[in-house]
Amino acid sequence: xxxxxxxxxxxxxxxxxxxxxxxxxxxxxxxxxxxxxxxxxxxxxxxxxxxxxxxxxxxxxxxxxxxxxxxxxxxxxxxxxxxxxxxxxxxxxxxxxxxxxxxxxxxxxxxxxxxxxxxxxxxxxxxxxxxxxxxxxxxxxxxxxxxxxxxxxxxxxxxxxxxxxxxxxxxxxxxxxxxxxxxxxxxxxxxxxxxxxxxxxxxxxxxxxxxxxxxxxxxxxxxxxxxxxxxxxxxxxxxxxxxxxxxxxxxxxxxxxxxxxxxxxxxxxxxxxxxxxxxxxxxxxxxxxxxxxxxxxxxxxxxxxxxxxxxxxxxxxxxxxxxxxxxxxxxxxxxxxxxxxxxxxxxxxxxxxxxxxxxxxxxxxxxxxxxxxxxxxxxxxxxxxxxxxxxxxxxxxxxxxxxxxxxxxxxx
Amino acid sequence: xxxxxxxxxxxxxxxxxxxxxxxxxxxxxxxxxxxxxxxxxxxxxxxxxxxxxxxxxxxxxxxxxxxxxxxxxxxxxxxxxxxxxxxxxxxxxxxxxxxxxxxxxxxxxxxxxxxxxxxxxxxxxxxxxxxxxxxxxxxxxxxxxxxxxxxxxxx
Numbered sequence: 389x390x391x392x393x394x395x396x397x398x399x400x401x402x403x404x405x406x407x408x409x410x411x412x413x414x415x416x417x418x419x420x421x422x423x424x425x426x427x428x429x430x431x432x433x434x435x436x437x438x439x440x441x442x443x444x445x446x447x448x449x450x451x452x453x454x455x456x457x458x459x460x461x462x463x464x465x466x467x468x469x470x471x472x473x474x475x476x477x478x479x480x481x482x483x484x485x486x487x488x489x490x491x492x493x494x495x496x497x498x499x500x501x502x503x504x505x506x507x508x509x510x511x512x513x514x515x516x517x518x519x520x521x522x523x524x525x526x527x528x529x530x531x532x533x534x535x536x537x538x539x540x541x542x543x544x545x546x547x548x549x550x551x552x553x554x555x556x557x558x559x560x561x562x563x564x565x566x567x568x569x570x571x572x573x574x575x576x577x578x579x580x581x582x583x584x585x586x587x588x589x590x591x592x593x594x595x596x597x598x599x600x601x602x603x604x605x606x607x608x609x610x611x612x613x614x615x616x617x618x619x620x621x622x623x624x625x626x627x628x629x630x631x632x633x634x635x636x637x638x639x640x641x642x643x644x645x646x647x648x649x650x651x652x653x654x655x656x657x658x659x660x661x662x663x664x665x666x667x668x669x670x671x672x673x674x675x676x677x678x679x680x681x682x683x684x685x686x687x688x689x690x691x692x693x694x695x696x697x698x699x700x701x702x703x704x705x706x707x708x709x710x711x712x713x714x715x716x717x718x719x720x721x722x723x724x725x726x727x728x729x730x731x732x733x734x735x736x737x738x739x740x741x742x743x744x745x746x747x748x749x750x751x752x753x754x755x756x757x758x759x760x761x762x763x764x765x766x767x768x769x770x771x772x773x774x775x776x777x778x779x780x781x782x783x784x785x786x787x788x789x790x791x792x793x794x795x796x797x798x799x800x
Numbered sequence: 801x802x803x804x805x806x807x808x809x810x811x812x813x814x815x816x817x818x819x820x821x822x823x824x825x826x827x828x829x830x831x832x833x834x835x836x837x838x839x840x841x842x843x844x845x846x847x848x849x850x851x852x853x854x855x856x857x858x859x860x861x862x863x864x865x866x867x868x869x870x871x872x873x874x875x876x877x878x879x880x881x882x883x884x885x886x887x888x889x890x891x892x893x894x895x896x897x898x899x900x901x902x903x904x905x906x907x908x909x910x911x912x913x914x915x916x917x918x919x920x921x922x923x924x925x926x927x928x929x930x931x932x933x934x935x936x937x938x939x940x941x942x943x944x945x946x947x948x949x950x951x952x953x954x955x
Binding site: 464 | 865866868869871887889890891892894
């Protein structure tokens, strides 16, 4: 059943107010309270909650949801498994939605940087929602199903903020007589199957020919008899698929996938290691409302056609930044000593602060500390020697090109 | 031991004691050794004359997961019961380690610099952290014995 956002939104805002906020920092604090004072009764559960528990999932609160951070495998082993075989992630906490109607594309282009009109039917791309200052409200994968049917997936932690933002502009658009309707797919779940074995495993369960189905493409087809919406995309740097599945079919498909010896379940822990190794941003860490896509190294999301008019929110600032350049840039680091995590200072060798780490961890695949963060120019060039400060100790680090681990998207 | 930053990337930035994780993760069957004394914060002390060897428990290493970095005090430093003396970093988290006893550090486990994973593979033997010359051996009496610690972990 599809519900229109106007009916759903007020309920969501109430039920989620305690556990969701645009600022991840606040979410952490609030989630901790939720955990301390209640059971997970206050947390939302995906259709696979019981499946996770039965498979040894260690459930933790995440953006208002009870989600597995890992299963029986360590985060180290689980990360490596995905790069060599295939991993299945429940990502149903993310919010799928559709914009439909003859003005859907025009409406959405007012809010995002991408050239949605220019996408071929059945293809999609990463894009960002911007605010009036050109800052990033959220990153999202936008798929053009057809000229009047756009499918998006937005971050769980940004859900309320995004829906409120889109809803506000939607009301204005409708008042002007535009034909566009928003539908939230809470009746569907989302699974990500990632890794080199993803294609051979999935091909066994569908008639649809995956060999001509390239990175960024979208199609609707049956898997194990369940009608799915499939996008060839992911958040690991590996080839793989995201499957939007009716909630009633989630268990069927998850059970079928894990029955294959090539597939292991993976939680939020390895998902984060994998995305960092692939140089992909996490909203709330690496992307924030005050960061523009140009500063974030996501200028490529500003479509060529969109650079003629810059007719999206904050477009003037983006135009100016593209013309004048920006003083900071998101870059990668490899460092010695203790892993530098979020909020570690980046300094020059003589101790001048020149930036801040936004994500950092030990890379299970490289066996080195990796990090990304924002650094002042001209220190952003690959090979520049800097220090990352952890608990008062300045550790040697070098600015490093991302991705840290080579990506293997299926481009035919 | 307390998780300083449990899974920072996930926004769970507030301090979360290991005990909290243990309850929610439901891990059981960790090894305890009868000859050791344990702190509720999941460190152990092994008395050897006027010196005690200190490390973290099997239960703690299991909750942390793969240890990738260990930060220890220098020989000659003073540690105080209940106060942090080092940090253990796993793939996702940095955790403070608290001293179960007070005294002067007379030796540190240098091997953990190159092989921090010894904390996982051998928490009570090769993964020891520091040796402390006790300034108040009476403090050992405040620590839990193995059965009390086991009960504490399952609580």
